[in-house]
Amino acid sequence: MNAVGVIVEYNPFHNGHAFHLYGAKEQANADIVIAAMSGNFLQRGEPALVSKWKRTEMALKAGADIVFELPYTFATQQADSFASGAVSILAASGCNSLCFGSESGNIDSFYRTIDFLKNNNELFQQKVKYHIAQGNSYPKATSLAFLDLMPNEDMLDLSKPNNILGYQYILSVQKQQASINVFTVSRKSADYHDAYFSSETIASATSIRKALFSENGDISSVRQYLPDTSYNSLLEYKAEYGHFHDWEQYFPLLKFRLIQTTPAQLKNIYEVEEGLENRLISTALESYTFKQFMEKLKTKRYTWTRLQRTCVHILTNTTKNEMDRKVEKASYLRLLGMTSKGREYLNKHKAQLGLPLISKLTLEQNEQLMLDIRASRIYALGTTGKNQQRLLEMEFKQPPLILN
Amino acid sequence: MNAVGVIVEYNPFHNGHAFHLYGAKEQANADIVIAAMSGNFLQRGEPALVSKWKRTEMALKAGADIVFELPYTFATQQADSFASGAVSILAASGCNSLCFGSESGNIDSFYRTIDFLKNNNELFQQKVKYHIAQGNSYPKATSLAFLDLMPNEDMLDLSKPNNILGYQYILSVQKQQASINVFTVSRKSADYHDAYFSSETIASATSIRKALFSENGDISSVRQYLPDTSYNSLLEYKAEYGHFHDWEQYFPLLKFRLIQTTPAQLKNIYEVEEGLENRLISTALESYTFKQFMEKLKTKRYTWTRLQRTCVHILTNTTKNEMDRKVEKASYLRLLGMTSKGREYLNKHKAQLGLPLISKLTLEQNEQLMLDIRASRIYALGTTGKNQQRLLEMEFKQPPLILN
Numbered sequence: 001m002n003a004v005g006v007i008v009e010y011n012p013f014h015n016g017h018a019f020h021l022y023g024a025k026e027q028a029n030a031d032i033v034i035a036a037m038s039g040n041f042l043q044r045g046e047p048a049l050v051s052k053w054k055r056t057e058m059a060l061k062a063g064a065d066i067v068f069e070l071p072y073t074f075a076t077q078q079a080d081s082f083a084s085g086a087v088s089i090l091a092a093s094g095c096n097s098l099c100f101g102s103e104s105g106n107i108d109s110f111y112r113t114i115d116f117l118k119n120n121n122e123l124f125q126q127k128v129k130y131h132i133a134q135g136n137s138y139p140k141a142t143s144l145a146f147l148d149l150m151p152n153e154d155m156l157d158l159s160k161p162n163n164i165l166g167y168q169y170i171l172s173v174q175k176q177q178a179s180i181n182v183f184t185v186s187r188k189s190a191d192y193h194d195a196y197f198s199s200e201t202i203a204s205a206t207s208i209r210k211a212l213f214s215e216n217g218d219i220s221s222v223r224q225y226l227p228d229t230s231y232n233s234l235l236e237y238k239a240e241y242g243h244f245h246d247w248e249q250y251f252p253l254l255k256f257r258l259i260q261t262t263p264a265q266l267k268n269i270y271e272v273e274e275g276l277e278n279r280l281i282s283t284a285l286e287s288y289t290f291k292q293f294m295e296k297l298k299t300k301r302y303t304w305t306r307l308q309r310t311c312v313h314i315l316t317n318t319t320k321n322e323m324d325r326k327v328e329k330a331s332y333l334r335l336l337g338m339t340s341k342g343r344e345y346l347n348k349h350k351a352q353l354g355l356p357l358i359s360k361l362t363l364e365q366n367e368q369l370m371l372d373i374r375a376s377r378i379y380a381l382g383t384t385g386k387n388q389q390r391l392l393e394m395e396f397k398q399p400p401l402i403l404n
Numbered sequence: 405m406n407a408v409g410v411i412v413e414y415n416p417f418h419n420g421h422a423f424h425l426y427g428a429k430e431q432a433n434a435d436i437v438i439a440a441m442s443g444n445f446l447q448r449g450e451p452a453l454v455s456k457w458k459r460t461e462m463a464l465k466a467g468a469d470i471v472f473e474l475p476y477t478f479a480t481q482q483a484d485s486f487a488s489g490a491v492s493i494l495a496a497s498g499c500n501s502l503c504f505g506s507e508s509g510n511i512d513s514f515y516r517t518i519d520f521l522k523n524n525n526e527l528f529q530q531k532v533k534y535h536i537a538q539g540n541s542y543p544k545a546t547s548l549a550f551l552d553l554m555p556n557e558d559m560l561d562l563s564k565p566n567n568i569l570g571y572q573y574i575l576s577v578q579k580q581q582a583s584i585n586v587f588t589v590s591r592k593s594a595d596y597h598d599a600y601f602s603s604e605t606i607a608s609a610t611s612i613r614k615a616l617f618s619e620n621g622d623i624s625s626v627r628q629y630l631p632d633t634s635y636n637s638l639l640e641y642k643a644e645y646g647h648f649h650d651w652e653q654y655f656p657l658l659k660f661r662l663i664q665t666t667p668a669q670l671k672n673i674y675e676v677e678e679g680l681e682n683r684l685i686s687t688a689l690e691s692y693t694f695k696q697f698m699e700k701l702k703t704k705r706y707t708w709t710r711l712q713r714t715c716v717h718i719l720t721n722t723t724k725n726e727m728d729r730k731v732e733k734a735s736y737l738r739l740l741g742m743t744s745k746g747r748e749y750l751n752k753h754k755a756q757l758g759l760p761l762i763s764k765l766t767l768e769q770n771e772q773l774m775l776d777i778r779a780s781r782i783y784a785l786g787t788t789g790k791n792q793q794r795l796l797e798m799e800f801k802q803p804p805l806i807l808n
């Protein structure tokens with residue numbers, strides 16, 4: 001059985017994701033799809049709209065066969081670490097291919113760009129440093145440095161977020177010497193060449209979330225962009241928990257922690273650097289919503305997502321000691337769910353898996369896992385009463401979802 | 405001008421307190437009353453019903469002339485530290501007498517008991533150790549040890565909370581060699597000998613709080629136990645803030661912090677000893693109200709108030725380093741309010757005050773003051789939106805209350 005890997009967040013799972021899974025299987029000529037999916041907190045530094053269990057259900061119902069949790073250690077990091085952890089999971093689970101969505105849609109441009117930058121690395125790093133010294137964020141400086149070198153039009157546009165991620169996936173595959181073929185599919189709806197996937201049925205997860213949190217908050221307004229199964233999962237979650245998760249529910253906790261802590265203690269938190277600790281505390285004291293807090297906090301030096309990720313680490317109390325250890329690979333495969341075909345695959349490949357498979361959680365002293373457990377528990381605090389209890393208990397009691 | 409000192413919490417100020425102030429002035433033949441009053445968190449390990457500003461207002465309207473804040477460092481401690489900090493404030497502000505309410509009502513029995521225990525200290529300490537080894541809390545062991553020595557009936561009943569406090573006040577006066585005469589008035593309404601203070605108008609602060617938080621929560625049910633001025637202050641606070649403060653409002657924050665932290669970090673918090681850190685975390689995970697949490701947490705070894713105080717320190721993130729320094733005296737007189745007579749006194753005695761007077765707060769690096777500021781800010785998080793903003797800003801913007 002051939003498995004193609006995908007690296008995803010599904011926040012929420014929409015038609016574009018369904019198209020991606022379809023394209024991945026076709027291009028890689030694969031029997032099943034294995035997804036490395038972020039847990040409850042995402043790369044943009046946000047709590048997921050719905051729990052990782054509900055997002056696993058959406059994925060399994062719309063084309064994925066196995067979902068592994070991308071540990072917190074990688075899921076809430078910048079592109080290189082995020083890619084590195086995810087690729088290590090796909091490699092360990094025996095995927096012989098990886099397919100990602102990109103703005104480019106042309107895999108050759110990725111390899112050309114990687115070669116070009118390897119050959120011009122010194123000059124490139126100089127340019128990056130220059131643009132950081134000018135007060136730009138690291139991603140912005142990277143993108144500007146790349147433009148400075150004026151590559152021709154065959155090169156990748158490295159200012160686009162999904163091109164950057166794909167670029168890092170390929171670098172990780174090379175670095176980890178994984179036997180993985182890499183493919184890409186275009187994220188542009190116009191390139192989909194399919195009646196089922198047009199601009200009328202495709203919208204980004206960002207715009208879908210925006211609609212869900214708009215003043216009317218009418219779920220039906222996003223119905224056309226989601227597979228029916230996803231739409232129903234969202235309806236169910238809202239009926240069960242009363243709301244989708246967003247930063248505003250966690251802001252009172254973040255504010256409390258920032259008021260409670262001292263600058264010296266705050267400096268122990270991952271990504272709190274260069275005097276940011278004082279700015280975080282003083283901004284919290286005068287903010288009453290997360291939106292207000294972020295707008296006051298934002299400077300040119302840091303990207304919005306970098307600051308949001310820092311806030312996630314404060315919320316989960318993740319210290320530099322716990323994160324900053326240049327770990328490149330996941331230390332387990334945490335199974336969130338599978339289809340019967342996925343189960344067949346795992347049974348066949350059990351002996352060849354490159355990492356221990358965790359399907360039932362116990363309180364063991366694995367540092368990556370401890371962070372995942374803590375993150376899930378903190379995520380549960382976005383709800384109250386019975387709902388909080390259910391989410392808190394799920395982390396240990398919920399067996400992997402199995403779909404036929 | 406003669407000043408008599410009182411050590412108080414006023415949670416809330418009731419008729420018994422008014423009687424105490426009346427008796428204090430009379431017994432000490434004093435012109436004014438100076439109160440050392442706990443801030444927003446109290447000795448029983450609870451948030452105050454209403455803010456320290458509102459409680460200052462109640463005190464000034466019903467007989468106190470000057471209110472100084474008893475720093476958090478002392479206010480949230482067991483009886484000996486609580487007494488020590490409070491006595492240092494009264495001594496520094498020039499009080500030549502101190503009057504406390506007690507179950508005993510007989511000042512001689514306090515002195516007799518102090519002498520008796522000084523003379524039998526070694527034996528007494530052995531007995532205390534024995535009862536602690538039997539699994540009793542420290543206060544319980546002290547009380548049992550005292551009974552073992554079988555003092556005659558002229559001795560103080562040291563199982564009564566206000567006798568214990570009074571005993572510690574006198575010890576602190578002796579230890580600090582303060583020129584302060586100590587008086588006591590009985591707390592029993594039957595001893596009040598006054599038509600205005602009968603069992604129909606006297607109730608303990610504990611029973612008043614209980615009535616305020618009962619299911620009906622009808623303020624008018626406690627009207628008969630409060631001076632009109634206090635009753636109106638309570639009405640105003642409830643109208644302004646929507647509720648009185650209690651632990652339940654802070655429990656989501658406490659729970660978050662206990663889920664977020666590690667046992668090793670929790671051990672840095674003041675009073676978290678002997679494996680209590682693990683018990684606190686596991687109990688938080690399965691509790692959904694503060695009441696539930698405390699009932700599960702309680703053991704014979706720790707008193708309820710000791711555990712509540714520990715929770716206050718976790719809430720305010722007060723570490724052993726910040727508290728456990730055997731400091732016996734306050735390092736400032738923080739003025740919360742005064743009557744015109746109180747102002748006259750302070751103007752006259754300005755030069756003789758034993759500690760710096762703080763009437764307007766600045767962010768200076770005094771450790772005791774930093775704790776007070778943090779405690780007030782955390783206290784404000786028991787409210788939301790505009791009310792939270794008002795309470796947060798008050799700490800720096802509110803000048804001392806002045807009543808004519």
